[in-house]
Amino acid sequence: MGSLTLTAVTKSFGATHVIKGVDLEVADGEFCVFVGPSGCGKSTLLRIIAGLEDATSGDVVIDGRRVNDVPPAKREIAMVFQSYALYPHLSVRDNMGLGLKQSGADAATVKERVAAASAMLSLDPLLERRPAELSGGQRQRVAIGRSIVRTPKLFLFDEPLSNLDAALRVATRIEIARLHRELGATMIYVTHDQVEAMTLADRIVVLNAGRVEQVGAPMTLYNDPANMFVAGFIGSPKMNFLAAGPLGQPGKTLGIRPEHVAIDRGQGAIAATVSHVEHLGGETNVYARCEEHGLVAVRLFGEHRFEVDERVFLTPDPARGFHFAEDGSRLRV
Numbered sequence: 092m093g094s095l096t097l098t099a100v101t102k103s104f105g106a107t108h109v110i111k112g113v114d115l116e117v118a119d120g121e122f123c124v125f126v127g128p129s130g131c132g133k134s135t136l137l138r139i140i141a142g143l144e145d146a147t148s149g150d151v152v153i154d155g156r157r158v159n160d161v162p163p164a165k166r167e168i169a170m171v172f173q174s175y176a177l178y179p180h181l182s183v184r185d186n187m188g189l190g191l192k193q194s195g196a197d198a199a200t201v202k203e204r205v206a207a208a209s210a211m212l213s214l215d216p217l218l219e220r221r222p223a224e225l226s227g228g229q230r231q232r233v234a235i236g237r238s239i240v241r242t243p244k245l246f247l248f249d250e251p252l253s254n255l256d257a258a259l260r261v262a263t264r265i266e267i268a269r270l271h272r273e274l275g276a277t278m279i280y281v282t283h284d285q286v287e288a289m290t291l292a293d294r295i296v297v298l299n300a301g302r303v304e305q306v307g308a309p310m311t312l313y314n315d316p317a318n319m320f321v322a323g324f325i326g327s328p329k330m331n332f333l334a335a336g337p338l339g340q341p342g343k344t345l346g347i348r349p350e351h352v353a354i355d356r357g358q359g360a361i362a363a364t365v366s367h368v369e370h371l372g373g374e375t376n377v378y379a380r381c382e383e384h385g386l387v388a389v390r391l392f393g394e395h396r397f398e399v400d401e402r403v404f405l406t407p408d409p410a411r412g413f414h415f416a417e418d419g420s421r422l423r424v
């Protein structure tokens with residue numbers, strides 16, 4: 092069991108209000124991802140859940156028990172950080188078992204749990220090595236293994252993959268998804284990475300300046316964003332916001348994702364000039380500048396040859412547009 096409830100949680104550092112009243116329910120077994128711009132309070136919220144920071148006000152409830160005054164070690168949570176924080180003088184085996192041993196578990200239990208976690212993470216050949224003899228990806232697997240050994244109620248991850256190179260990030264991301272399925276554990280995960288958020292989460296919490304903008308399944312945030320902030324935050328390249336004009340209405344904004352804008356050399360709704368082209372292999376991003384709307388991103392599948400300075404026409408798919416009022420709220424038309 093490992094449910095989490097946050098009720099009206101706030102956090103201030105002196106006069107700086109960092110978390111401004113967060114309410115959140117995370118169900119037992121759920122994978123919940125916190126995203127938001129740098130400085131919006133993701134790590135602070137995670138640290139409040141862990142007990143590494145005190146909430147200024149509000150309640151933190153784990154499995155029905157208010158834990159505001161319970162020290163981190165007694166909350167039955169495990170935290171995995173970006174830096175692995177392994178003991179350099181201990182072997183992988185001892186790093187994984189130490190926390191459990193310190194909490195008073197007998198040697199047989201420690202051995203059994205370390206063996207199970209090691210098998211799950213393919214760490215068996217590395218158990219006698221010290222951290223200095225491991226790659227970054229292997230060290231992060233040990234850090235994750237150490238958290239599994241303690242069978243916590245909640246796993247908290249703070250950007251665990253951000254020190255890894257691109258290929259290892261993908262491999263470790265898949266491994267974390269598999270672990271979540273196998274353990275059925277509740278996981279709360281902070282990331283900057285859209286792909287991690289979209290692929291790992293049952294639900295994503297979008298934070299902005301210490302408040303929750305929207306909580307929802309990844310595809311709900313993509314297909315049905317609550318407001319302009321969420322619409323612009325989820326998706327890459329980000330959604331185009333087209334100002335008033337033939338396609339918009341005065342004072343209102345039309346949001347259209349780059350994958351829903353057609354580009355053509357012969358005809359279309361908006362005349363534009365190609366200013367930049369990104370070839371990603373399976374996809375091509377074209378950025379075209381037009382007088383009325385500035386730079387518009389177009390995402391194409393497959394390889395497309397557009398040249399910088401080429402004249403083109405852009406046509407947003409009207410069925411895929413979102414409308415926003417001046418204050419950023421969504422207009423459902």
Ligand SMILES: Nc1ncnc2c1ncn2[C@@H]1O[C@H](COP(=O)(O)OP(=O)(O)OP(=O)(O)O)[C@@H](O)[C@H]1O
Nearest residue numbers: 104107109127128129130131132133134135136283
């Ligand atoms: N101990 C502290 N004292 C004062 N301000 C702090 C402290 N810790 C965090 N902050 C401030 O709180 C805000 C939120 O920080 P936090 O680390 O939670 O953001 P974040 O969303 O995790 O950012 P990032 O994505 O850059 O890691 C920031 O403006 C930060 O400067």
